[in-house]
Structures are given as C-alpha cells and as structure tokens.
Amino acid sequence: MSLLDNIIFAAFICIVGGIATAAQGAVNAKLGQFTGQGLSSTVVFIVGAMTSCIYFLIEVKGRPAPDLMDNMKLAPWWAWTGGVLGAVFVIITILALPKLGAGTTTAIIVCTQLVFSCIIDNFEFFNIPFRQFSLWRGLATIGLIGCVGVIAKF
Template identity: 65%
Template sequence: MSLLENAIFCVFLCLIGGIATASQGVFNAELGKYSGQGLSSTIVFATGALASMVYWLIEVQGRPPANLTLMLTKAPWWAWTGGVIGAVFVIIIILTIPKLGAGTCSAIIVCAQLIFSCVIDHFQLFGIPAYRQYTIWRGLATASLIGSVAVIAKY
C-alpha cells in the first residue's frame, strides 16, 4: 500500500499544507518589504518552479514519459491557468497581509476556498468526478465559516 492511499497520512499532508500556506503568506509579505511586491512574487515563483522541477525529476526518476507532449496537448485550456491563479494568490497575500494580518487574510481565503470547493463539488466543475450535493448541512457550515471569519477579523 502506498503512503498516499493512507487517509491518515493524507490528512497529515493537508495539515502541513495548511501550515505552509499560512507561513508562506507571511514570508512573501516580508520579502515584499525588501524587494518590492512585484519582484517578491517573481522570486517566490522562481524558487517554487525550481523546487517543483526537483520533485518532478525525482518522480519521473530523471526520465520524462515519452508521450509527455501528446498528453499535455490533451489538457483542457483551463488546466493551464493554475500558475496564473497561483500568482494572483501570492500577489493578493503580499498586498493584504500587511494591512489585515495573517489570521484575517487566512480566514477569509480559507472561507472562500471552502465555499467555492463545495460549489465545485456540487456542480462537478472542472472535471471533478465525485458529486457532493450542497446540502443544508454544508449551508450551515458555510454560515458558520462566515461567522468565524467575522470573529477572527474583529478580535
């Protein structure tokens, strides 16, 4: 059994991802103070691209698949927008954390992320195969999220 088939390990990875995301915003905003906001975003993506390349080379063991170009041409147009969306995210974080604080920014982002993720699940957007209806329980959870954001932002 692969580690990624273990739900507990996947939860652990998600916790690390959450900590990394919260830290990343603060680190990016701090770098923006010294380099300027635009250059900060560029540095973040350059170092991220390098780290991703190292991971990819480990994953493919230094030998890219022979049909890589063919596979990439089959990707839908919107699959290519992840880098742009990531840049928008990083730039927004760099601009807003100094004004609102890490907790408020993270709360708003996580709230928006969860609500839109529920919409994606409900309407099976972007090729998501699993249908998860936006039930009354998810609606109540959404209301709770919005209330939580309000409390975090106020206090």
C-alpha cells in the same frame, strides 16, 4: 500500495500544507517589504518553479514518460491556468497581509476556498465528481463566515 493511499498520511500532508500556506503569506509579505511586491512575487515563483522541477525529477526518477508531450496536448485549456491562479493568490496575500494581518487574511482565503470548493463540487466544475451542496454544508458555510467575522474583529 502508495503512501498516499494511507488516509492518515494524506491528512498529515494536508496539515503541513495548511501550515505552509499560512506561513507563505507572512513570508512573502516580509520579502515584499524589502524587494517590492512585484519582485517578491517573481522570486516566490522562481524558487517555487525550481522546487517543483526537483519534485518532478524525483517523481519520474529522472526519466519523463515518452508520451508526456502527447498527454499534455490532451489537457483542456483551463488546466493550464494554475500558475496564473497561484500568482493571483501570492500577489493578493502580499498585498493584503500587511493590512489585515495573517489571521484575518488566512481566514478570509480559507473560508472562500471552502465555499467555492463546495460550489465546484455541486456544479461539477472542472470535471470534479458531483457532491451536493447540502443543508449541512450550507450550515457549515454560515459558520465559516461567522468564524471569519470573529477572527477579523478580535
């Protein structure tokens, strides 16, 4: 049994991820003040790439699977766009956070992530299993948008 099979642990690392995401915008925006926004984004991805490579080597115990290249060829074209999407996210936070603040920037991003995630579930985009956009999800969406408004205003 993997540690990730434990629901408590999975929820805990999601909390850590939320903290990291909220802090990342502020950290990146601060670096952007000293280096410029474009270089800040570049530095973020170089350091992130190095960190990801270390994790990859730990995950595969230093020996990638022999069929890794064949498996990579099977991935759909859109599966390779994650780096671009990540760069868009980082650049947007670097640009928006100094103007909107950490709370408002993060609230807008998280709200948008949740709404679009529900759309992904409902329409099975990216081969994600179907989960209907129900009345409850609709009400929660309205609540999320309301929360963003309150955080932005106050």
